[in-house]
Amino acid sequence: MSVVSGHLSLARATAFEAVIGLEIHAQLLTATKIFCGCPTSFGAAPNTQVCPVCLGFPGALPVLNRAAVDFAVRAALALGCDVQERSVFARKNYFYPDLPKGYQISQYELPLALGGGLDLHVNGLTKHVRLTRIHMEEDAGKSLHEGFADSDRRTYLDYNRAGVPLVEIVSEPEMRSSAEAAAFFEKLRQILLWLGVNDGNMDEGSLRCDANVSIRPVGDTTLGTKAEVKNVNSFRYLQKALDYEIERQIDVVEHGGRVVQETRLFDSAQGRTFSMRSKEAAHDYRYFPEPDLPPLIVDAARRAAIAATVLELPERRMARFVRDYGLPTSDADLLTQTRGLADLFESVA
Numbered sequence: 001m002s003v004v005s006g007h008l009s010l011a012r013a014t015a016f017e018a019v020i021g022l023e024i025h026a027q028l029l030t031a032t033k034i035f036c037g038c039p040t041s042f043g044a045a046p047n048t049q050v051c052p053v054c055l056g057f058p059g060a061l062p063v064l065n066r067a068a069v070d071f072a073v074r075a076a077l078a079l080g081c082d083v084q085e086r087s088v089f090a091r092k093n094y095f096y097p098d099l100p101k102g103y104q105i106s107q108y109e110l111p112l113a114l115g116g117g118l119d120l121h122v123n124g125l126t127k128h129v130r131l132t133r134i135h136m137e138e139d140a141g142k143s144l145h146e147g148f149a150d151s152d153r154r155t156y157l158d159y160n161r162a163g164v165p166l167v168e169i170v171s172e173p174e175m176r177s178s179a180e181a182a183a184f185f186e187k188l189r190q191i192l193l194w195l196g197v198n199d200g201n202m203d204e205g206s207l208r209c210d211a212n213v214s215i216r217p218v219g220d221t222t223l224g225t226k227a228e229v230k231n232v233n234s235f236r237y238l239q240k241a242l243d244y245e246i247e248r249q250i251d252v253v254e255h256g257g258r259v260v261q262e263t264r265l266f267d268s269a270q271g272r273t274f275s276m277r278s279k280e281a282a283h284d285y286r287y288f289p290e291p292d293l294p295p296l297i298v299d300a301a302r303r304a305a306i307a308a309t310v311l312e313l314p315e316r317r318m319a320r321f322v323r324d325y326g327l328p329t330s331d332a333d334l335l336t337q338t339r340g341l342a343d344l345f346e347s348v349a
Contacts, residue, residue, distance in 0.1 A: 016215045016253075018246045019223060020181050021132075021173035024188055025166050026198040027139060027206040028071040034138050034165035035062030035105065042204050046144070046158035054138075054163030056101030061292050064089075068136065068165035071197040072112055073298055073306045075167055076134045078195055078313060079188075081116035083303055087135075089290040094280070098141035100159055108287040111135035112167075112296070118191075119315070120183045129184055130172040136296075139164040142205075161205075167197075173212065173223065178242035182235045185209050194314055194339045202233040209233070213242055214259070215249045224249075225259040229266055229273055241266035245273050317342055325349060 033040055036053035052060035076083050088110040091103040116131040141159040148156060169188065175181045189207055192198035199206050209232045214224035229245055232238045244266075249259050263280075264273040312320075314336045321332035321342075336342045 015218060016246075016250050017176055017218050018178075018242070019173045019214045019216060019226075020175040020177075020242060021212045022171045022175070022181060022184055023210040023212070024169040024171075024185065025139075025208045025210070026075070026169065026192055028068050028165040028167060028197055029199055030065055030067045030071065030165055032065060033163035034065045034068050034136070035163055038163065040164050042201075042206070044160055046156070046160060049160040050162070054100070055159060062105065062290075064293060064296065065165060069296065069298065070306055071165075071195075072134065072136050072167045073303065074195055074310055075169075075192060075197050076113035076116065077303070077307050078191055078310050079116040079118065079131060079134070079169070081113035081131060081134055083113045083298055084110065085298060085300075086110065087112045087296045087298075089136075089293045089296065090287045091290050092137075093286045094284075096140065097155070097157055098143050098159075098162070100141065100162055104138060104140065105290055105293070106137035106168075106287075107135035108282070110295075112298075118184060118187055120180055120187065122177075122179050122183050127174075127180065129174045129180070132170040132172055134167055134169050137166050137168060138162070139166050173214075178239040178246070181211060181242055182239045185238055186235050190314055190337065195310065196339075205233065207233070209238055211238060211242055211245075213245050213249070215246060215253065225261050227259065227261070227273075228263045230263055230276065232266055237266060237268050240268070240271055241273055244271060248273065311339070314339075314342075321345075 030040060032038060033054055036051050038049045038051050038054055041049070053062055073083055087107055089105050090108040092106045092108070093103045095102060111133045113134040116134070118129050120127045120129060139161050141157055141162040144156040144158055145151060148154070171184065175184060189200050192207070193200040201207065211229045211232060212226045213229065214226040216222065216224045227245060227249070229241045232241050245264070252259050262278050263276045265276045266273050318332045318336040321327050321335060322329055327335070335345045
């Protein structure tokens with residue numbers, strides 16, 4: 001199928017609209033993992049940064065990393081979220097080879113933060129996209145399908161990444177185009193990088209995006225059946241994956257079929273998505289409270305102390321550069337892409 005990036009045909013654009021929500025997984029820049037003392041540095045030899053806790057050995061107990069909590073709260077406050085005084089970790093039960101425990105420690109019913117949102121600027125228009133929640137969890141390991149003499153017959157597993165702290169940032173399904181979704185992802189990356197809680201390195205997998213997308217007739221308010229496109233790691237690929245997926249779903253409907261709820265992968269070489277598996281519902285994961293961790297308490301004093309570390313954010317600093325230094329908006333935007341560049345400018349201005 002041939003898809004033109006960012007644009008539906010006029011007939012299709014007036015007949016259908018896309019409904020897009022994003023789930024962003026951001027590794028937190030802590031020196032050690034979320035529940036143990038193993039290092040989190042990228043690029044070490046496989047399975048050299050592991051211990052009984054992150055490998056899920058019987059009797060090994062998790063201990064929550066305080067710095068990971070502080071980073072997660074900092075991100076939540078910067079995004080305008082309501083940080084909950086009490087949140088609870090839960091076991092998300094599923095089988096996958098790169099999940100050594102057979103479950104992932106995450107949060108479900110009582111997440112770290114609720115609400116918040118981002119203002120997007122796309123095609124000369126400003127749009128506010130709300131956040132649903134931010135929760136903390138541990139990353140999984142990594143399946144290695146290439147790089148070995150027998151890779152045509154075997155997959156190897158590297159558990160160095162298992163237990164690296166993550167925040168999952170979930171948007172409401174309020175984006176209507178691939179351009180809006182890419183703008184959301186890009187702005188969120190900028191803020192996380194600015195705060196110093198994530199390194200923004202999508203090539204290394206420290207920032208990943210899952211996109212939930214469905215279609216519906218223009219004017220309809222009900223949600224259609226969604227497909228989830230997993231682990232997209234660039235803004236350009238996110239747009240291409242969504243453009244293809246929107247067209248694919250419209251083709252299915254126009255030919256009398258029904259869109260199936262499923263998880264799909266994007267093949268960048270072919271520019272298309274492929275079915276990976278049927279999409280699980282929450283009850284399939286059999287969530288229950290993590291028995292080895294107490295509830296996480298973030299009281300008002302701690303929230304206030306972390307809020308004091310949330311620096312002037314890029315958009316506000318850009319506006320100040322325009323106001324105080326008389327810069328064109330385009331120049332101010334360029335200078336505030338990273339905090340280091342903005343600081344350098346002010347040091348010599």
